[in-house]
Amino acid sequence: MNLTLALPGLNHSDGTPLPLPDLPAFNQMLRFGTLIRKPLPASAFLARYLWRGSLLASAKQQLGMPAERAAVLASPVWQQMGMNHMDMLGGADIGIGLDEAEQWCRGLSSFYREEGWCFEALRADLWLVGLPAAPDWQVPPLPDVLGRADGSVRAQGRDSREWLQKQTEIQMWLHSHPLNHSRTAAGVPAVNGVWLWQDLEGGQTEAPLLACDSPWAQFYPGKRCDAPYDFAAWQHLAAEAGVVSDGLIWLDDLQACAHTGDTGAYVQTLQDWETRWFAPLWQALKSGRLNRLKVVTDGDNGGELCLKAKAGRAFWKPKRRFAGQMTG
Numbered sequence: 192m193n194l195t196l197a198l199p200g201l202n203h204s205d206g207t208p209l210p211l212p213d214l215p216a217f218n219q220m221l222r223f224g225t226l227i228r229k230p231l232p233a234s235a236f237l238a239r240y241l242w243r244g245s246l247l248a249s250a251k252q253q254l255g256m257p258a259e260r261a262a263v264l265a266s267p268v269w270q271q272m273g274m275n276h277m278d279m280l281g282g283a284d285i286g287i288g289l290d291e292a293e294q295w296c297r298g299l300s301s302f303y304r305e306e307g308w309c310f311e312a313l314r315a316d317l318w319l320v321g322l323p324a325a326p327d328w329q330v331p332p333l334p335d336v337l338g339r340a341d342g343s344v345r346a347q348g349r350d351s352r353e354w355l356q357k358q359t360e361i362q363m364w365l366h367s368h369p370l371n372h373s374r375t376a377a378g379v380p381a382v383n384g385v386w387l388w389q390d391l392e393g394g395q396t397e398a399p400l401l402a403c404d405s406p407w408a409q410f411y412p413g414k415r416c417d418a419p420y421d422f423a424a425w426q427h428l429a430a431e432a433g434v435v436s437d438g439l440i441w442l443d444d445l446q447a448c449a450h451t452g453d454t455g456a457y458v459q460t461l462q463d464w465e466t467r468w469f470a471p472l473w474q475a476l477k478s479g480r481l482n483r484l485k486v487v488t489d490g491d492n493g494g495e496l497c498l499k500a501k502a503g504r505a506f507w508k509p510k511r512r513f514a515g516q517m518t519g
Contacts, residue, residue: 192429192434192435192436192437192438192481192482193436193437193438193482193483193484193485194437194438194439194440194472194481194483194484194485195240195399195437195438195439195440195484195485195486195487196440196442196468196472196484196485196486196487197236197240197439197440197441197442197487197488198442198445198486198487198488199233199236199237199441199443199445199446199488199489200443200445200446200448200449200488200489200490201445201488201517202488202489202490202491202492202493202515202516202517202518203454203457203515203516204449204490204491204492204516207454209454209457209458209515210458211458211461211513211514211515212458212461212462212465213465214461214462214465214469214512214513215465215470216465216469216470216472216473216474217461217464217465217469217473217513218510218511218512218513219473219502219503220469220472220473220484220486220496220498220502221496221511221512221513221517222508222509222510222511223498223502223503223505223508224486224496224497224498224502225496225497225498226494226495226496226497226517226518227494227495227496227497228492228493228494228518229487229493229494229495230490230491230492230493230494231489231490231493232331232334232335232489232490233334233335233337233446233489233490234331234332234333234334234335234391235489236487236488236489236493237334237391237405237407238391238392238393238394239393239394239395240395240439240441240487241393241395241401241403241405241407241408241410241411241441242393242395242407242408242410242411242412243393243394243395243396243398243410243412244392244393245390245391245392245393246264246390246391246392246393246410247262247263247264247319247389247390247391248390249410250262250264250313250317250319251319253313254311254313254319256311256319256321260321260322261321261322261323261324261325261326262319262320262321262322263319263320263322263326263387263388263389264317264318264319264320264333264387264388264389264390265310265317265318265319265320265385265386265387265388266281266282266316266317266318266333266385266386266388267281267282267287267292267295267316267318267382267384267385268280268281268282268333268382268383268384268385268386269284269285269380269381269382269383269384270383270384272342273342274342275341275342276339276340276341276342277336277339277340277341277342277344278338278339279336279337279338279340279384279386280337280338280380280450280451281316281333281337281450282315282316282317282382283315283316283406284337284447284450284451285379285380285382286379287315287316287382288315289312289314289315291315291370291382292312292314292315292316292318293312294370295310295365295368295370295382296310296311296312296318297310298364298368299361299364299385302364306323307321307322307323308320308321308322308323309321314406314409316406317406318385320387326348326350326353326354327348327349327350328346328347328348328349328350328351328353328354329346329347329348329389330344330345330346330347330354330386330387330388330389331344331388332388332389332391333386333388336386337450338449338450338451338452339452354387357387358384358385358386358387361384361385362383362384365381365382365383365384365385366383368382370382371383393410395411395412395413397437398411398412398413398414399413399434399436399437399438399439400413400414400415400416400428400429400432400434400437400438400439401413401414401415401416401438401439401440401441402415402416402417402418402419402425402428402438402439402440402441403415403417403418403439403440403441403443404417404418404441404443405441405443408441414432414434416428416432418440418441418442419440420467421466421467421468421471422467422468422471422472422475423471425438425440442464442468444456444460445457445460448460461513472484473502476498476499476500476501476502476503477501477502477503479500479501481500482499482500483497483498483499483500484497484498485497485498486498486517488517492516492517492518493517493518494517494518496517
């Protein structure tokens with residue numbers, strides 16, 4: 192079997208030294224694998240592996256919106272501006288419910304009725320906005336602005352002022368919304384903004400069996416199952432599905448750590464993965480039970496670590512130790 196292990200958020204990018212755990216199996220992979228640097232923003236990494244074609248077109252189709260109607264994507268967020276940065280968490284990070292999303296969409300559709308804007312919830316953390324005409328503005332996709340981003344991020348294009356106006360109007364509309372009063376009383380972050388953005392073109396063409404819990408995989412073109420607890424569970428799932436060729440495992444536990452800056456969870460997750468994934472995968476490679484393994488991650492230091500069966504024979508290769516950057 193050829194297996195791809197996708198680990199978005201693997202690279203710890205803020206430069207702060209961490210008390211990283213000992214990862215002997217993963218360090219062996221780094222030592223004996225071939226590393227190909229492929230920097231990819233979070234949005235492009237998602238689109239490369241989890242869907243094919245236009246995300247916007249698939250969303251329109253699922254919601255029964257005519258393909259020719261102008262529309263953009265919208266994501267409910269919690270955001271906070273700093274001196275030179277912006278902190279932002281998405282709906283999945285702050286636990287928005289579908290009932291909340293639908294209430295907000297109904298309210299915003301009513302608020303913008305005269306302008307012809309219609310909000311519909313594709314899922315709790317991702318909405319679709321039907322428009323009377325296609326806007327001329329370009330803005331980074333939501334996955335690229337989550338966490339801590341440059342506070343100067345703005346839309347570009349002829350209609351960029353309209354984008355900023357709508358962002359501001361929606362923030363004001365949400366400020367006193369009863370649902371946010373309830374969320375604040377419950378001790379959870381309020382939704383104080385909606386990020387308006389455009390399409391993402393997916394590049395998944397091979398569609399191996401996917402094991403993944405990410406909501407972004409809802410339009411995956413092949414067979415899909417839940418992310419397993421460990422490599423043994425994956426082998427059981429693959430056998431049940433009759434898969435003997437290719438597989439794709441998507442583990443996004445580190446993404447939330449990156450968005451929230453939770454370094455403790457980042458370190459603990461790596462330690463857990465060493466036992467549940469890295470060690471058994473390394474043994475499967477050494478024994479030849481796994482033909483090929485590719486570990487991939489995103490970000491400015493993103494890339495692919497490629498390993499073949501019977502890895503470990505090139506004893507002359509220098510030892511390596513993961514220090515927070517796979518390509519570092």
